[in-house]
Amino acid sequence: MKKILALLICIGAFALAFFLFSPPAKTNGTIEVIAEATTNQKMIDDTKKTATFFKQFLTEDMHIELTRDVKILICPTRESYTTVLQREIHLPKDNAIRQAKLSAGISNDKFHMVALNGAAEKMKTPQNSTSAIAHELFHQVQAQLSNDKNDKALYWLKEGTADFIGATVAEKSGYQSREQWKLDTINALRTAPSYASASEIMHIDLEEWTNLMEQDQSPYQMSDLMVCYLVSQQSNDKSYASIANYFRLVDQLDDGDKAFEQAFGLTVNQFLVNFQRWFLDTMNKPAQIEIIRKPEITPEVATDVEHSAALARQFFQNKWNSDLKASQRIVLTESKDAYTAAIAKEFNLSAEAATQKSKSSVWWGNNSTTVLDMSALSTKHQIIFATATIMMKRFELQVAPQKAMSTLCWLTNGSADVIAAHTVEMAGIYTLENYKASWLSSLRKTTVVPNLAELKTEQAWEDATTKYSISTISNLSALATASLIEKYGFESVYAWLEATKEYGDAEKAFQAVYGISANQFATDFKKSLTRQLK
Numbered sequence: 001m002k003k004i005l006a007l008l009i010c011i012g013a014f015a016l017a018f019f020l021f022s023p024p025a026k027t028n029g030t031i032e033v034i035a036e037a038t039t040n041q042k043m044i045d046d047t048k049k050t051a052t053f054f055k056q057f058l059t060e061d062m063h064i065e066l067t068r069d070v071k072i073l074i075c076p077t078r079e080s081y082t083t084v085l086q087r088e089i090h091l092p093k094d095n096a097i098r099q100a101k102l103s104a105g106i107s108n109d110k111f112h113m114v115a116l117n118g119a120a121e122k123m124k125t126p127q128n129s130t131s132a133i134a135h136e137l138f139h140q141v142q143a144q145l146s147n148d149k150n151d152k153a154l155y156w157l158k159e160g161t162a163d164f165i166g167a168t169v170a171e172k173s174g175y176q177s178r179e180q181w182k183l184d185t186i187n188a189l190r191t192a193p194s195y196a197s198a199s200e201i202m203h204i205d206l207e208e209w210t211n212l213m214e215q216d217q218s219p220y221q222m223s224d225l226m227v228c229y230l231v232s233q234q235s236n237d238k239s240y241a242s243i244a245n246y247f248r249l250v251d252q253l254d255d256g257d258k259a260f261e262q263a264f265g266l267t268v269n270q271f272l273v274n275f276q277r278w279f280l281d282t283m284n285k286p287a288q289i290e291i292i293r294k295p296e297i298t299p300e301v302a303t304d305v306e307h308s309a310a311l312a313r314q315f316f317q318n319k320w321n322s323d324l325k326a327s328q329r330i331v332l333t334e335s336k337d338a339y340t341a342a343i344a345k346e347f348n349l350s351a352e353a354a355t356q357k358s359k360s361s362v363w364w365g366n367n368s369t370t371v372l373d374m375s376a377l378s379t380k381h382q383i384i385f386a387t388a389t390i391m392m393k394r395f396e397l398q399v400a401p402q403k404a405m406s407t408l409c410w411l412t413n414g415s416a417d418v419i420a421a422h423t424v425e426m427a428g429i430y431t432l433e434n435y436k437a438s439w440l441s442s443l444r445k446t447t448v449v450p451n452l453a454e455l456k457t458e459q460a461w462e463d464a465t466t467k468y469s470i471s472t473i474s475n476l477s478a479l480a481t482a483s484l485i486e487k488y489g490f491e492s493v494y495a496w497l498e499a500t501k502e503y504g505d506a507e508k509a510f511q512a513v514y515g516i517s518a519n520q521f522a523t524d525f526k527k528s529l530t531r532q533l534k
């Protein structure tokens with residue numbers, strides 16, 4: 001026993017001597033980018049560019065010098081990311097696998113290291129990867145400022161400020177504005193089936209945070225809005241200084257709550273009360289539709305778009321006792337070229353990708369912004385139809401996730417068309433019956449009419465556009481949906497959307513709501529359509 005004790009003291013003394021006599025390694029804030037095998041050169045170049053830009057932003061805007069050397073490890077696949085989390089950051093295997101499923105990157109304070117998951121969805125577009133890299137690098141800054149006592153800081157504030165700085169760096173790099181990012185975040189929570197509240201995440205640890213992520217409870221989005229609100233309450237020139245100060249105070253006071261009070265001038269509880277009030281107010285506001293038109297677009301056209309959006313929402317309210325929850329920006333362009341340029345700008349696409357998309361579309365959008373090519377819509381009823389289609393597509397995604405709906409594409413697309421036709425009827429131009437007659441007459445002119453069972457998945461729909469034509473499959477889907485609505489009412493479409501959310505599968509939801517399988521319906525419909533086409 002004595003021998004062991006002596007040995008331990010020996011090791012202790014040796015370690016102490018080593019600590020006392022080895023000079024601290026000199027660091028000067030170098031960010032080194034290291035790529036795992038098979039990483040493509042573009043990702044390496046982009047990461048280096050973002051790292052340089054981040055340091056510049058830190059110096060010029062935040063007045064902070066990075067003093068620690070940081071390594072960024074780029075992992076091109078989820079497997080290599082999992083391996084790096086184990087090998088370099090020493091996460092146990094289970095934990096590495098769990099984190100690799102959820103994260104686009106991880107920052108480790110102890111090893112001054114950032115690992116990036118090139119396979120994550122967030123790393124797929126330049127805008128998102130820029131903000132993701134800046135996010136992870138900002139965690140290193142937090143660790144530097146707090147003298148590695150970052151674990152004492154409020155977890156939501158660490159993540160929220162890292163996202164906030166990420167969005168700021170993305171904006172300064174020429175991507176989407178931070179204001180738009182904030183609106184997208186509000187929209188994401190407005191349309192989420194459920195999410196963690198601010199008080200739930202106020203004092204949370206990594207384990208609880210990870211659980212919330214796995215349960216799709218959007219803790220990042222909530223902390224992002226908490227930070228946006230917090231920053232909006234600081235005077236403009238002080239917001240970066242207060243954020244930096246918070247992490248310095250975490251070191252000095254050794255307490256995340258006390259540091260909050262000193263840095264931001266109110267207790268966490270006071271903040272929570274103020275934030276909740278603002279948040280409820282924001283969530284309860286009706287969605288705003290903002291129409292953005294170029295001078296070449298007449299005010300009348302913009303009014304038609306606005307009117308159609310209002311009519312579609314009136315339909316959601318009256319028939320389904322619901323409404324569009326996410327605010328929308330609708331950008332109207334005057335020519336194919338202007339349309340291509342606008343989708344490149346709004347969705348950060350390369351000129352080539354934008355040209356590809358614009359060739360076969362009249363509108364393109366994400367959940368908060370839609371760009372329309374008005375040169376392809378020459379009449380009032382076309383404008384109203386297209387706008388209402390967009391509104392219905394947004395509404396569908398608000399009720400059920402895309403993945404769940406993409407098992408029955410003909411009904412997803414068909415219901416958007418039928419509701420659009422109904423909206424034109426509400427506007428007093430054509431009736432739904434007029435549309436049905438025109439869909440039927442155009443199908444009469446085609447030689448081969450497909451079966452609905454061929455139009456289930458997104459891939460199948462895509463294939464059918466070349467095998468048949470987009471108008472044939474759209475008209476068929478619209479007619480089939482109209483026949484369902486005729487028999488079961490508009491209510492059944494909403495019931496189907498709700499069931500799709502519940503079952504996570506549009507086809508199963510169909511069976512539950514309509515009482516027959518989608519395949520059986522396809523067969524029955526084919527028979528009745530053949531009779532009508534004669």
Ligand SMILES: [Zn+2]
Pocket residue numbers: 135136139158159162
């Ligand atoms: Zn983070």
